[in-house]
Amino acid sequence: MPRGLANRMERLSPSATMEVRRRAEELRRQGVEVIDLGPGEPDFPAPxxxxxxxxxxxxxxxxxxxxxxxxxxxxxxxxxxxxxxxxxxxxxxxxxxxxxxxxxxxxxxxxxxxxxxxxxxxxxxxxxxxxxxxxxxxxxxxxxxxxxxxxxxxxxxxxxxxxxxxxxxxxxxxxxxxxxxxxxxxxxxxxxxxxxxxxxxxxxxxxxxxxxxxxxxxxxxxxxxxxxxxxxxxxxxxxxxxxxxxxxxxxxxxxxxxxxxxxxxxxxxxxxxxxxxxxxxxARDAAAPMVAEYRARRDLVVASLNRIPGVRCPTPEGAFYAFPDVSAFLGGDSVALARYLLEEVHVAVVPGRAFGRDGHLRLSFSRSREELAAGLARLKEALEVLGGSHA
Ligand SMILES: Cc1ncc(COP(=O)(O)O)c(C=O)c1O
CATH class of the missing domain: 3.40.640.10 (Type I PLP-dependent aspartate aminotransferase-like (Major domain))
Incomplete structure (x- = not known):
């Protein structure tokens, strides 16, 4: 009879970013059109x-x-x-x-x-x-x-x-x-x-x-x-x-x-x-064209988020994520909010709690501008329906 897992496994939490991906894929398999703003990987081909x-x-x-x-x-x-x-x-x-x-x-x-x-x-x-x-x-x-x-x-x-x-x-x-x-x-x-x-x-x-x-x-x-x-x-x-x-x-x-x-x-x-x-x-300069595109997307994402009442999004200086403050919604419970967005408008984002900071969401802009615009429109609609404590 096997005697189970090592004690250290009790200390390990599964990757929350992987969990979002898993659920988004599950919905996709059911035929739902999910806009996935969760992933942390470039959407460009290798050079x-x-x-x-x-x-x-x-x-x-x-x-x-x-x-x-x-x-x-x-x-x-x-x-x-x-x-x-x-x-x-x-x-x-x-x-x-x-x-x-x-x-x-x-x-x-x-x-x-x-x-x-x-x-x-x-x-x-x-x-x-x-x-x-x-x-x-x-x-x-x-x-x-x-x-x-x-x-x-x-x-x-x-x-x-x-x-x-x-x-x-x-x-x-x-x-x-x-x-x-x-x-x-x-x-x-x-x-x-x-x-x-x-x-x-x-x-x-x-x-x-x-x-x-x-x-x-x-x-x-x-x-x-x-x-x-x-x-x-x-x-x-x-x-x-x-x-x-x-x-x-x-x-x-x-x-x-x-x-x-x-x-x-x-x-x-x-x-x-x-x-x-x-x-x-x-391929020493491979990053330059990607960075130019990320910059345009960053500006689009930050401007769109800041137009949603109750959302505050600082401008990221690097990487390809926005990390808006959404503490005005659902009492700042980022896990409940990410779940709501995925289930209600089929937009996948990562709850701030996964990064040790509730009241925020992480949105990746390693996505095409079209996908980002569509995802942000859905997000705006869903947050307006929800209404925040700012209202
Ligand atoms: C901060 C940070 N460090 C390391 C990594 C892992 O990168 P790699 O693919 O080289 O393992 C990631 C990937 O998302 C990351 O965000």
Whole structure:
């Protein structure tokens, strides 16, 4: 008789973003026309050089095991990109290639966190952060951020939560779900705190190149023993399913994550690594046209949301999500509101509670302008029927 699941499973919450997708698909299978503003993946094809490189590799039967840390030329290309884009001097030995940024975070968590450790996580947070911390037996410690600050992290709020057990801070900029983009000055203050109190800053830059107000910003130039950078091709090159991301960090941390990876996935798919090499060497500017389109959609979405009585939507500085305040509806219960919108007008959005912030919804604008316009019209209608406490 099997004796059941590991205790750690009691601490794990299923991904709320996946739950929305599941229900939306269920409705679709029943023939309902759902407008899905839930997903976190680009609606663009992967660049041509990426597809060509993969096709050529697959056609010649390229299928070897490779080094656990990733193909040397790919590690070198990643390091070169940070040197060229940000003037950050990383060598190949300070780079690990993983199966996406999510896998990078999971591998880092396994290598760095254990029972008794505390990991600081600003709210609203990307859903995976607290879960990977809990899976490793460590405790997530949330640090609130506020709409009036554009959801930027206040150094005092962070300082208040640092303890002798603090092992790391997981930061995400541009932020999913708020779109907040940290400034170099803000990061400098945070890195100083990390050095003073001896913890890691894990900087998740999955949306690094999806920015609207300023140029791309990376933590890589803040290179020191405390800073770990996580990057990905999923958003910048519209390659989510190819599963390629990376970790940049001090050699001691890279050695540790390489050891973990060597006993888990061995290394990311060899063909994907070839495709990633092409992305970084032949499709360097792939993000620019996508960003131009996202910007137009962002402006459309934010303007439409702000025209709905009771809704307040700040303008995201990066990523491709709007995170409006809808606390005037249903007493701010974002889960009930998301359910209402899906069931009544068949628009899928993600409740803010999934990101640790009730009273908000996350709407993805990685959707065509037509779909967005139709979805927003339905949303407006449904919220007007519902009426908010503002009325
Ligand atoms: C903040 C953030 N980090 C990491 C990821 C995961 O990216 P990847 O596809 O590289 O695993 C996502 C994906 O939605 C994300 O939003």
């Amino acid at each position: 041509e050089p990426v597809r060509g490189a993969a096709k050529r590799a697959a056609a010649r039967g390229y299928a070897p095991y490779g080094p656990a840390a990733g193909l040397p030329e790919l590690r070198e290309a990643i390091a070169a990109r940070y040197r060229e884009d940000h003037g950050a001097a990383y060598s190949r030995e300070e780079v690990l290639v993983c199966a996406g940024a999510k896998h990078a975070l999971f591998t880092l968590a396994l290598a760095l966190f254990a029972g008794g450790d505390e990991v600081l996580i600003p709210t609203p947070y990307w859903v995976t952060y607290p879960e990977v911390v809990k899976l490793c037996g460590a405790a997530p410690i949330t640090v609130p951020t506020y709409p009036e600050d554009g959801f930027h992290l206040r150094a005092e709020a962070l300082a208040e939560r640092i303890s002798p057990r603090t092992k790391a801070l997981i930061l995400n900029s541009p932020c999913n779900p708020t779109g907040a983009l940290l400034s170099p000055g803000e990061l400098e203050g945070i890195v100083s705190l990390a050095q003073e109190h001896d913890f890691y800053v894990i900087f998740d830059e999955a949306y690094e190149l999806i920015v609207y107000e300023r140029g791309p910003f990376s933590a890589a130039p803040f290179k020191c023993e405390n800073v770990i950078v996580v990057g990905s091709l999923s958003k910048s090159h519209a390659m989510p399913g190819w599963r390629i991301g990376w970790i940049l960090g001090p050699r001691s941390a890279i050695r540790a994550v390489t050891a973990v990876q060597s006993h888990s996935i061995t290394h990311p798919c060899s063909v994907s690594q070839r495709a990633a090499f092409a992305a970084l060497t032949e």
